[in-house]
Amino acid sequence: MMQQNILRYRDARYAWWAIGLGVAAVAIYATQSGRQRPGGGTWQGYVLGAAAVLLIVWLALLGVRKRRYRSTLGSVQAWTSAHVWLGLTLLLVATLHCAGRFGGNVHTLAYALMCIVIGSGIVGVYTYLSTPRQLAANSGGRSRPALFAELFELDRSGRELARACDPEVSIAVRSSIERTSMGGGVWRQLLGVDRSLFLRTDPAAAAATVTLAANTDQQAVIDHVARRVPQAAKRAEVAKLQALVVLLCRRQAVLRRIRQDIRLHAWLRLWLYVHVPLTFALLAALIVHILTTFMYW
Amino acid sequence: MDVLLRQLRQGADGAVEYQDTEVIADTVSVGAAADCTIQLLGEGVAAHHATIRGGAQPLSIACHRRGSALINGVSATSATLKIGDLIDIGGHYLRLVQPPAGFDIAIEIESNAQAASSQYERAFRTDLSATWLSMRAPSWCLAALVLLLGLLLPYLSIAPQRAGRAMPALMPTDQFWNAGPLIPAHQHATASRCGSCHQQIFVHVRDSACRECHKSIVDHVATAQLLQTRLGPAQRCAECHREHHAPVTGLVFQGDRLCIDCHAKSATEFGALKLRPVSGFSRTAHPDFSVSLIKPGAVTNAPGAPDWVVSREAVASAREQSNLKFSHAQHLNPARVTLAAENRALGCSDCHTLDLDGEHFVPISMQHSCASCHELTFDPQAPDRQLPHGRPRDAILLIQDYFARKAVDPNPGASVLQRRRLPDQQLSDQQLQESPCSGPAFGCAMRRAQAEIENQFKTRGCASCHNVIDTHSEQMPDRFQIVPVRLTRDYFPDVHFSHRLHALQKDKSGDAACLSCHAVQKSSSSADLFIPDLAKCLQCHSERLETDRVRLQCSNCHSYHPKTIIAATREAEVR
Numbered sequence: 001m002m003q004q005n006i007l008r009y010r011d012a013r014y015a016w017w018a019i020g021l022g023v024a025a026v027a028i029y030a031t032q033s034g035r036q037r038p039g040g041g042t043w044q045g046y047v048l049g050a051a052a053v054l055l056i057v058w059l060a061l062l063g064v065r066k067r068r069y070r071s072t073l074g075s076v077q078a079w080t081s082a083h084v085w086l087g088l089t090l091l092l093v094a095t096l097h098c099a100g101r102f103g104g105n106v107h108t109l110a111y112a113l114m115c116i117v118i119g120s121g122i123v124g125v126y127t128y129l130s131t132p133r134q135l136a137a138n139s140g141g142r143s144r145p146a147l148f149a150e151l152f153e154l155d156r157s158g159r160e161l162a163r164a165c166d167p168e169v170s171i172a173v174r175s176s177i178e179r180t181s182m183g184g185g186v187w188r189q190l191l192g193v194d195r196s197l198f199l200r201t202d203p204a205a206a207a208a209t210v211t212l213a214a215n216t217d218q219q220a221v222i223d224h225v226a227r228r229v230p231q232a233a234k235r236a237e238v239a240k241l242q243a244l245v246v247l248l249c250r251r252q253a254v255l256r257r258i259r260q261d262i263r264l265h266a267w268l269r270l271w272l273y274v275h276v277p278l279t280f281a282l283l284a285a286l287i288v289h290i291l292t293t294f295m296y297w
Numbered sequence: 298m299d300v301l302l303r304q305l306r307q308g309a310d311g312a313v314e315y316q317d318t319e320v321i322a323d324t325v326s327v328g329a330a331a332d333c334t335i336q337l338l339g340e341g342v343a344a345h346h347a348t349i350r351g352g353a354q355p356l357s358i359a360c361h362r363r364g365s366a367l368i369n370g371v372s373a374t375s376a377t378l379k380i381g382d383l384i385d386i387g388g389h390y391l392r393l394v395q396p397p398a399g400f401d402i403a404i405e406i407e408s409n410a411q412a413a414s415s416q417y418e419r420a421f422r423t424d425l426s427a428t429w430l431s432m433r434a435p436s437w438c439l440a441a442l443v444l445l446l447g448l449l450l451p452y453l454s455i456a457p458q459r460a461g462r463a464m465p466a467l468m469p470t471d472q473f474w475n476a477g478p479l480i481p482a483h484q485h486a487t488a489s490r491c492g493s494c495h496q497q498i499f500v501h502v503r504d505s506a507c508r509e510c511h512k513s514i515v516d517h518v519a520t521a522q523l524l525q526t527r528l529g530p531a532q533r534c535a536e537c538h539r540e541h542h543a544p545v546t547g548l549v550f551q552g553d554r555l556c557i558d559c560h561a562k563s564a565t566e567f568g569a570l571k572l573r574p575v576s577g578f579s580r581t582a583h584p585d586f587s588v589s590l591i592k593p594g595a596v597t598n599a600p601g602a603p604d605w606v607v608s609r610e611a612v613a614s615a616r617e618q619s620n621l622k623f624s625h626a627q628h629l630n631p632a633r634v635t636l637a638a639e640n641r642a643l644g645c646s647d648c649h650t651l652d653l654d655g656e657h658f659v660p661i662s663m664q665h666s667c668a669s670c671h672e673l674t675f676d677p678q679a680p681d682r683q684l685p686h687g688r689p690r691d692a693i694l695l696i697q698d699y700f701a702r703k704a705v706d707p708n709p710g711a712s713v714l715q716r717r718r719l720p721d722q723q724l725s726d727q728q729l730q731e732s733p734c735s736g737p738a739f740g741c742a743m744r745r746a747q748a749e750i751e752n753q754f755k756t757r758g759c760a761s762c763h764n765v766i767d768t769h770s771e772q773m774p775d776r777f778q779i780v781p782v783r784l785t786r787d788y789f790p791d792v793h794f795s796h797r798l799h800a801l802q803k804d805k806s807g808d809a810a811c812l813s814c815h816a817v818q819k820s821s822s823s824a825d826l827f828i829p830d831l832a833k834c835l836q837c838h839s840e841r842l843e844t845d846r847v848r849l850q851c852s853n854c855h856s857y858h859p860k861t862i863i864a865a866t867r868e869a870e871v872r
Contacts, residue, residue: 033552037544040476101542105475106447144423145415152338152414155331178332183423186430262423269425276432281439288447292474296495297502 006128009081018085022092025051029096038099040107040293048097055090056114056286059083060279084125091118106292110285117282120274131268138260147258154251161244165237168201169225171210173244175199176221182259189266192259200224218252298352298401300325302335303394305407315405325349325402327386328361329420335404336420339412341387344420349378351402356393358384388412447473459492477542486510494540507534517857525569528559537857549852553577553840556851578840578849585831587611588788592618593781605783612830617823620780622762625817625825636670645811655797661784663687667762675699675749675758689759693774696753697746704742747773788828792854803837 007015028047032038039045062083066076094114102108139147155177162173176198183189196215215221226245232238300320305313326333328346337346347360359375360366367385368376378384384391388409396403422428446469454470464470471491479487487493494502508514516531523531537555538548559566561576573584587610593603628634631642648666650659659665663686673684675696682699684692734741752758754765754777764780802810812818815827839846 033554037539037542039539039542041539101477103475103477103542105477106451106473107476109443109447145413145418148417149413149415152417155417178330180331182421183427185422186425186428189423189425189428258423265423266425273425273430273432273435277435277439280436281443284440284443285447288443291448292451292471293476295498296471296474296476296491 006077006081006084006125009077012085014078014082014085017082018089021051021086021089025089025093025096029099032099039101040097040099041297045097045099048093052090052094052097053286053290055086055093056282059087059090060283063276063279084121087118087121090114106285106288110282110289113278113282113285117275117278120271120278124271124275127268127271131264135261135264135268138257138264140257142257144258144261147254147261151251151254151258154247154254158244158247158251161240161247165240165244169228169241169244171199171201172221172224173198173248176215176218176248179215180218180255182255183262186266189262190270192263194259198224218248218255222248222252298323299399300334300351301396301400301403303403303405305405307410319400323352325351325404327391329417331420335391335406337386337389337408337412338414338416338419339387339389339409340416340419342389342412342416342419344422346386349402349404356402455492455498458490475541479540480543480548483540501533502535504534507538515859517859522570526567528566549857551850551852553851555857556855575851578835578838578851580831580835582840583831585611585613586789586828588615588826588828589785589790590615590617590788590826591783591785593620593783603781612826612828615826615828617785617826619782619784619823620764621782621784621823622764623823624821626819626821629818645808651796651800655795656793657787658796660786673758675753684753684758687779689754689777689779690774692753692759693750693777696750697743697773700742700746700749701739704738704745750777791856791859793856794854 025048028044029038032042032044040049062079065073065079091114094111098107098111102111142150158173158177162170165173176196179197181188181193181195181197184193184195187193188195194216196218197212198215198221199210200213200220201210213220222245225241225248229238229241229245232241298321300322302318302320302325304316304318306315307313320334322334325335326345326348327335327337328344329336329338329342330344333345343361343364345361346364347358347366349358350356356378357376358366358368358378360373365372365374366376367373368378369383370385378393380393380395382393384393388411390405390407390409392405392407394403394405450469451471451473454464454468458464458470472489475489475491478484479489494506496503496506511534518526518528518531520531537550539550540548557576560572561574563570563572563574575584576582590608590610591605592608594606595604628643628648634643635641636643636647648661650665651657652659663671668686672680673686673692674680674682675684676682676699679699682695684695734744750773754760755767759765759777759779763782766778766780768776768778770776799814800806800810802813805813814829814833817825817827820827834849837847838849840849842848
């Protein structure tokens with residue numbers, strides 16, 4: 001399980017590291033009882049600040065380490081586990097560094113950015129712990145390319161089956177395949193919006209009119225073809241239509257899995273679009289914080 | 298236009314099979330999406346990869362965003378086409394062939410058998426990375442924005458601000474680097490300009506910046522004295538006075554460590570400066586008090602006018618030497634002294650008036666403290682004639698003048714008799730009766746005057762309170778001199794102590810509160826000192842928080858910066 005891998009990696013070795021670091025930070029902070037008020041300006045404050053900077057830089061290096069596939073400097077799993085635990089400790093270390101003094105300035109900006117980065121990271125850990133289970137349950141153990149390969153075969157079979165049917169059914173089935181909507185923009189992926197359409201020939205109308213109808217979850221086209229089954233004149237046609245309905249239902253099931261897979265993957269990665277850019281902003285704010293502290297000290 | 302699409306396939310037997318599809322469309326779309334006219338799967342194929350136009354228009358192909366195709370082996374994003382051209386998109390081949398009759402375009406499609414159906418995903422946007430969401434661009438933009446607004450613009454604002462130019466309202470200035478609010482006084486004095494104190498970047502705030510306003514502050518230890526110790530160079534002002542986010546108690550550090558860090562090690566660290574070690578406020582940690590007493594020194598000026606010196610002595614053994622005769626016991630005894638007007642005994646506040654600072658007392662003077670009871674009359678028959686206080690020579694002359702005038706006054710009985718009984722004057726019948734005198738009137742007057750002058754300077758009057766020096770001079774005006782009086786006003790000039798706060802104690806108030814520390818009731822000598830010692834303070838105070846003690850820190854009584862200027866002012870007051 002993912003949970004075992006990230007948080008309990010090697011018997012939660014890095015959790016103990018984090019606790020040790022946190023205790024050391026609190027101990028250093030507690031020695032600030034001399035002439036100066038606790039804050040970033042005491043020697044303890046400088047030590048805690050230096051520790052926080054090193055932590056931030058190291059935490060940011062996870063992005064580099066993940067891309068160095070040949071690196072032997074610890075496994076990515078170990079890095080990720082340590083990233084999570086030490087990232088949580090960073091919140092304590094940085095808060096002790098500033099001793100809870102905040103204001104409308106670049107220093108608090110750096111702290112706020114750090115909090116957002118850590119907060120998004122916590123969301124990321126949560127999704128990394130909870131989503132894989134849902135993903136596995138959804139896809140039935142199959143990978144997404146396998147699902148798409150199955151869909152492709154179903155699409156091809158559907159087109160061929162439809163070609164043998166009468167034009168109304170053929171148009172409906174082929175259009176439903178061509179106008180199947182999956183994924184798309186950010187919101188469509190995150191919310192699993194299905195804007196599938198199909199061309200429906202209205203049999204009630206005097207002249208056969210073709211309208212573009214909603215085909216959410218492919219249910220409309222299945223119903224459309226299923227309604228044609230009792231109207232079929234020949235047994236062979238009934239068999240074709242039934243085969244088509246079965247195929248469309250299989251297609252519906254595969255599409256549901258794919259759509260859910262896209263949705264879960266989108267949520268799994270969404271936090272990173274906050275986490276990574278704000279990490280860069282944090283690094284910039286950190287440079288400004290350190291530089292200005294020594295410019296005006 | 299009418300389009301013929303011919304799908305070529307390798308059959309099981311190796312022979313080429315083909316399957317024709319007729320399409321009526323304005324354009325032929327090529328891509329991985331299911332709604333494309335020609336659906337191709339593969340790594341190099343986008344969902345909507347290219348569009349082929351023909352019919353009325355010239356035959357051409359145009360690839361969509363970032364897509365490309367090999368036209369006869371040459372990569373292109375768009376091209377005009379002719380019959381026989383071979384288009385390669387992601388390993389799939391499209392060949393334009395001569396269209397049969399009734400068709401505008403005919404395309405032979407040879408799909409890449411290697412392209413797996415699993416590549417179908419490329420027909421859809423199934424990942425956030427395929428959307429407008431991006432990590433790289435926002436990362437660089439945000440980092441650049443922070444550096445621009447947080448560092449560059451504020452840095453560029455420094456020079457114009459120091460030149461006195463106003464900055465635009467929305468322009469981020471070096472105020473954005475402000476680590477926290479200043480105390481209101483500094484906020485007001487600097488007008489929130491960082492450069493007022495941070496005069497040079499990458500350099501600590503210098504003491505000179507502080508002294509631009511704090512001109513009168515005095516160092517805790519003079520540089521010359523500091524050099525005698527092992528304490529190293531003096532600290533910067535800002536080492537103790539930490540601005541930005543100062544505690545509510547102000548910029549002055551209140552903790553005992555401020556003093557104890559050095560003074561606990563005075564025996565080893567202070568070198569030639571011999572100071573007793575202090576490590577707290579208890580019987581063992583704090584030395585006994587020593588008072589600063591003003592005492593007469595060597596007589597170098599006029600006869601009897603000494604140079605006053607400040608003497609530092611232990612409270613327990615110190616004796617006052619003010620040259621004043623005074624008995625607290627006598628004045629506080631209701632059997633002997635009462636206030637005639639109010640018919641009550643004297644209280645402390647009848648003579649001692651607390652000064653405005655709540656710490657010190659208005660200096661005792663004849664005029665303010667004594668004259669309401671003690672008149673300086675010398676002839677009971679002339680109760681409205683008083684001697685001038687503080688000017689013995691004038692007093693002698695006044696007495697002589699008075700008796701000379703009295704001797705020749707044709708109407709000497711005009712004066713009214715005693716208005717009231719003064720506390721230190723016992724009038725006898727003898728005094729009221731003038732002794733007879735024979736001889737010239739002036740000679741009699743001078744003899745009477747001399748008798749009264751000697752009476753005043755030797756027996757009662759001046760001699761009641763003052764030490765008088767009889768010079769035995771032939772010249773009567775120069776014969777008597779009063780030994781100058783100086784009362785110590787501040788026994789602990791470098792310590793603060795609020796008498797106002799101590800006027801109300803746990804179960805005492807008024808005179809009882811005064812007398813609880815200053816036991817003057819039984820003192821008949823002005824040499825007695827009534828300053829309480831450490832033990833007295835410790836009855837109510839402690840260095841720690843205790844239920845029956847009020848906590849005292851060093852800074853409650855001591856100031857880090859010596860009050861040299863204030864002390865000098867006091868010296869002048871006493872003189």
